[in-house]
Amino acid sequence: MKAKVVLLSVFMGAFWASGCAHTHSVQGPEQKSEIPEGVRVAIGSSEVKEGEKVDVLRSVCKKVSRPRGRSGNSCIDQKVGEARILKVLDHDSAIVEPDQGLTMDLSMKVEKQK
Numbered sequence: 001m002k003a004k005v006v007l008l009s010v011f012m013g014a015f016w017a018s019g020c021a022h023t024h025s026v027q028g029p030e031q032k033s034e035i036p037e038g039v040r041v042a043i044g045s046s047e048v049k050e051g052e053k054v055d056v057l058r059s060v061c062k063k064v065s066r067p068r069g070r071s072g073n074s075c076i077d078q079k080v081g082e083a084r085i086l087k088v089l090d091h092d093s094a095i096v097e098p099d100q101g102l103t104m105d106l107s108m109k110v111e112k113q114k
Contacts, residue, residue: 023110024042024109025042025110026039026105026106026107026108026109027042028040036087036095038086038097039083039096040089040094041083041093041095041096044091044093045088045094048085048094050086051084051085052085053082053083054083054110054113055082055111055112056080056081056104056109057078057111058080058109060075061073077109077111080108082098082102082113083102083104084099096110
């Protein structure tokens with residue numbers, strides 16, 4: 001399990017270095033320990049504080065026609081709910097609690113509310 005978390009963290013670091021704008025990945029459930037139970041996300045102290053809310057986004061794609069008879073996908077991030085910051089772990093990760101009824105998964109992203 002630790003290897004998966006480390007691999008995911010390395011992957012997310014490379015993703016951020018490649019020019020991540022404002023959305024941040026969901027890193028998965030966090031086991032109970034000194035860290036509150038919740039979902040770890042890749043957003044941290046440089047952007048949010050404990051108690052603040054973040055938007056939870058899911059990428060929605062649809063096929064679109066392109067010039068010369070080709071088709072492709074057009075994807076947008078669509079808000080599916082909100083989560084409250086329970087604990088900021090460091091400058092690039094935090095634990096969040098999603099709103100009632102929202103189940104977060106690794107395909108989702110979070111963004112600081114405007």
